[in-house]
Amino acid sequence: MYLKFYDNPDESEYLPLLERSLCDDGSLRRCVSDIIENVRVRGDEALREYEERFDSSRLGSFHVTEKEFDEAEASVPRELKSAIERAYGNILAFHEAQKSNGECVETMKGVKCWRKVVPISKVGLYVPGGTAPLFSTVLMLAIPAKAAGCPSVTLATPAKEGTVNPAVLYCARLCGVDNVIKLGGAQAIAAMAYGTQSISKVDKIFGPGSRYVTFAKSIVSSFCAIDMLAGPSEVMVVCDKSSDPVYVACDLLSQAEHGCDSQVILMIRAGDGKEARDVYERIEQALSAQIGILGRHEYMLPSLSHSAAIAVYDDVKLMKIVNEYAPEHLILNCRNYHDLVHMVESAGSVFLGPYSPESAGDYASGTNHTLPTSAWAHSSSGVSLDSFVKKITVQELTKEGLSSLGGTIMRMAEAEDLMAHSQAVKVRLG
Amino acid sequence: MYLKFYDNPDESEYLPLLERSLCDDGSLRRCVSDIIENVRVRGDEALREYEERFDSSRLGSFHVTEKEFDEAEASVPRELKSAIERAYGNILAFHEAQKSNGECVETMKGVKCWRKVVPISKVGLYVPGGTAPLFSTVLMLAIPAKAAGCPSVTLATPAKEGTVNPAVLYCARLCGVDNVIKLGGAQAIAAMAYGTQSISKVDKIFGPGSRYVTFAKSIVSSFCAIDMLAGPSEVMVVCDKSSDPVYVACDLLSQAEHGCDSQVILMIRAGDGKEARDVYERIEQALSAQIGILGRHEYMLPSLSHSAAIAVYDDVKLMKIVNEYAPEHLILNCRNYHDLVHMVESAGSVFLGPYSPESAGDYASGTNHTLPTSAWAHSSSGVSLDSFVKKITVQELTKEGLSSLGGTIMRMAEAEDLMAHSQAVKVRLG
Numbered sequence: 073m074y075l076k077f078y079d080n081p082d083e084s085e086y087l088p089l090l091e092r093s094l095c096d097d098g099s100l101r102r103c104v105s106d107i108i109e110n111v112r113v114r115g116d117e118a119l120r121e122y123e124e125r126f127d128s129s130r131l132g133s134f135h136v137t138e139k140e141f142d143e144a145e146a147s148v149p150r151e152l153k154s155a156i157e158r159a160y161g162n163i164l165a166f167h168e169a170q171k172s173n174g175e176c177v178e179t180m181k182g183v184k185c186w187r188k189v190v191p192i193s194k195v196g197l198y199v200p201g202g203t204a205p206l207f208s209t210v211l212m213l214a215i216p217a218k219a220a221g222c223p224s225v226t227l228a229t230p231a232k233e234g235t236v237n238p239a240v241l242y243c244a245r246l247c248g249v250d251n252v253i254k255l256g257g258a259q260a261i262a263a264m265a266y267g268t269q270s271i272s273k274v275d276k277i278f279g280p281g282s283r284y285v286t287f288a289k290s291i292v293s294s295f296c297a298i299d300m301l302a303g304p305s306e307v308m309v310v311c312d313k314s315s316d317p318v319y320v321a322c323d324l325l326s327q328a329e330h331g332c333d334s335q336v337i338l339m340i341r342a343g344d345g346k347e348a349r350d351v352y353e354r355i356e357q358a359l360s361a362q363i364g365i366l367g368r369h370e371y372m373l374p375s376l377s378h379s380a381a382i383a384v385y386d387d388v389k390l391m392k393i394v395n396e397y398a399p400e401h402l403i404l405n406c407r408n409y410h411d412l413v414h415m416v417e418s419a420g421s422v423f424l425g426p427y428s429p430e431s432a433g434d435y436a437s438g439t440n441h442t443l444p445t446s447a448w449a450h451s452s453s454g455v456s457l458d459s460f461v462k463k464i465t466v467q468e469l470t471k472e473g474l475s476s477l478g479g480t481i482m483r484m485a486e487a488e489d490l491m492a493h494s495q496a497v498k499v500r501l502g
Numbered sequence: 503m504y505l506k507f508y509d510n511p512d513e514s515e516y517l518p519l520l521e522r523s524l525c526d527d528g529s530l531r532r533c534v535s536d537i538i539e540n541v542r543v544r545g546d547e548a549l550r551e552y553e554e555r556f557d558s559s560r561l562g563s564f565h566v567t568e569k570e571f572d573e574a575e576a577s578v579p580r581e582l583k584s585a586i587e588r589a590y591g592n593i594l595a596f597h598e599a600q601k602s603n604g605e606c607v608e609t610m611k612g613v614k615c616w617r618k619v620v621p622i623s624k625v626g627l628y629v630p631g632g633t634a635p636l637f638s639t640v641l642m643l644a645i646p647a648k649a650a651g652c653p654s655v656t657l658a659t660p661a662k663e664g665t666v667n668p669a670v671l672y673c674a675r676l677c678g679v680d681n682v683i684k685l686g687g688a689q690a691i692a693a694m695a696y697g698t699q700s701i702s703k704v705d706k707i708f709g710p711g712s713r714y715v716t717f718a719k720s721i722v723s724s725f726c727a728i729d730m731l732a733g734p735s736e737v738m739v740v741c742d743k744s745s746d747p748v749y750v751a752c753d754l755l756s757q758a759e760h761g762c763d764s765q766v767i768l769m770i771r772a773g774d775g776k777e778a779r780d781v782y783e784r785i786e787q788a789l790s791a792q793i794g795i796l797g798r799h800e801y802m803l804p805s806l807s808h809s810a811a812i813a814v815y816d817d818v819k820l821m822k823i824v825n826e827y828a829p830e831h832l833i834l835n836c837r838n839y840h841d842l843v844h845m846v847e848s849a850g851s852v853f854l855g856p857y858s859p860e861s862a863g864d865y866a867s868g869t870n871h872t873l874p875t876s877a878w879a880h881s882s883s884g885v886s887l888d889s890f891v892k893k894i895t896v897q898e899l900t901k902e903g904l905s906s907l908g909g910t911i912m913r914m915a916e917a918e919d920l921m922a923h924s925q926a927v928k929v930r931l932g
Contacts, residue, residue, distance in 0.1 A: 190846075326925070418620075431920075437899065
């Protein structure tokens, strides 16, 4: 048995299953605070020490050179390049469609208000090294940054023994990243948030990472914008007796292989307990068979051990649980998915029907894979073009416009006891 | 002399003038942390104690009753009601125009990606009491919340001796706020972030407030979304010899009257030093005359004392300083404002020409007055309809779509060493 089975649980039983483990670890927080403070005060010198300690690299410069880019490009296999370019095209197309010029409204005659859309000048992207070289994250962050028109895009990524993964560099160059720096962990976040002698301060920091990186983003967020606080990755898969159990099993495993703390939840929509149990058992068999074929058991098995299968017998309860959980990834692989998608209120990204595995969105369909985890989908969206722009409101009133609106402004200002606000109108209409 | 005059300063001289005072006060932070922890653990009991201590109120219930709404409505003067209704219409029109249905892109044949726009379920709005009863803030937060379709809108505001300002209640009812609770300060933020026996937890907290409120928002932001961290209010006014000095003076003062820590910066675009000095002196005279007429000197004078007038002799340098400062409010009241607005990269809201005082946007033109301060305009926008919605990405691939894209996905997944991601495609195409 891989997933523990819960048959139509009530709220008191299922709510605890939906909880994410909070890891506000005091010693981790102190360690990260120290790193940040050290980088703030000592700059490059501190960075050099950390790189030597954590990544065994002695860096002359943090900046990747053109020669390194060329060598990386030469070493990425042709087939992988084509795959990356196809993904690039789809991701660009989806994010380009998110562009907006801002709307202009004449709220009254002579009172024109609009929004001017401006890219953020300097953005910093963090791309983790970790258990797998995540070059896809380069695409997911750098494509919208450049599509938005950000003039300065810096990318920080750890360089084990001084070397950055070639596919990461290939993607960075393809996307037009301006500057790649060899830095990982909390020290990379601190360097981008404060700036050092050799690294420019950025206006906003994006990207996933270890708990160190997330803590660091949390700390600097009181003075530097961040995209979101990313926790462990999650998927919720909704299936029924019509779903192919092998598809379901592979979708669950493709989340579980991310890391020990990944969470997968299987929702079984059934007519009754017998049907639910039957679906569950077929998926368990498929899990067993697939685990036999696949590796990364050191991540998959711990991850599955704190995951669950929940059977429910009506759509309202099903979607209540889905929206309560607010999964990062939601796969609706069941008969009536076209109806259910209208009932989705909280999720990062939704995958519909039998032929939309999460991996499509992780890599290449066009949507972004930088998504809200840990129930942040209740309030937040994934990264999009919007994340890289500011919308500045602008207004122009004519004398006529101010004449019509002036009485309203003055009355409200005076009722708030702000007489200079009123006076600014009065002197113009005098 | 009200504003200190700087004639064409170089960077080393003007950068310090643009700095905002940071107030990361350790004792304040500890006090706010204690309040938050107390509310989290003891709920309503803690809230009652704070209300008694800070607002001299002994509350039976925190919730404003229908009777209180009726009484408030009866006591707001008819003329103020009309003014509020006109502002309501303009603000609604501007924010309604920001609605979007999300775009749908078929990135390849059989690969359809779109965004589903969903309002945030439960939002909490904070409306400060403080030196002036800010009912306009109710309009600025509740109108976009309701226009976005948020089903549950809670508003917290301090009740001095148990009573909420009638105009605040009138606006709340007009906007369709679901629930007004009598609570101010850090304890109000804590109550909305965690929920208590009688107050529901919200998904996102909006609104300005004292330093206590801002610290509280900063602390809870590691688990509850917030709109922004608001510092003291600011205006930058750009003028030249064509500007009416009285208009300029009143705009400066309408910022300065907000509070002792408000910052006003006057930029004088001139042809030479003599012209700059001349413009400066006329504005100083106008300031003197207007201060003589207006009250709230206890806020205005300290605020002006840490403000500045900066003369520059070319547009490039002018706009460099403007964008470096990233003012919450930017008034371009000079001859060539139509050219300059295209050079604005960082500002909260921009006011163009001689007839667009900041007070128009503060109250009634339609734009939002909840704006990024303290140079957050480098990375962030003011509150808009977007602040109250989530954009959930959705995708549906047909079997044909997955066949075309499958090779790309598998190649990338395998290069990232994530074989289950690849397997999820392979089993579907087998």
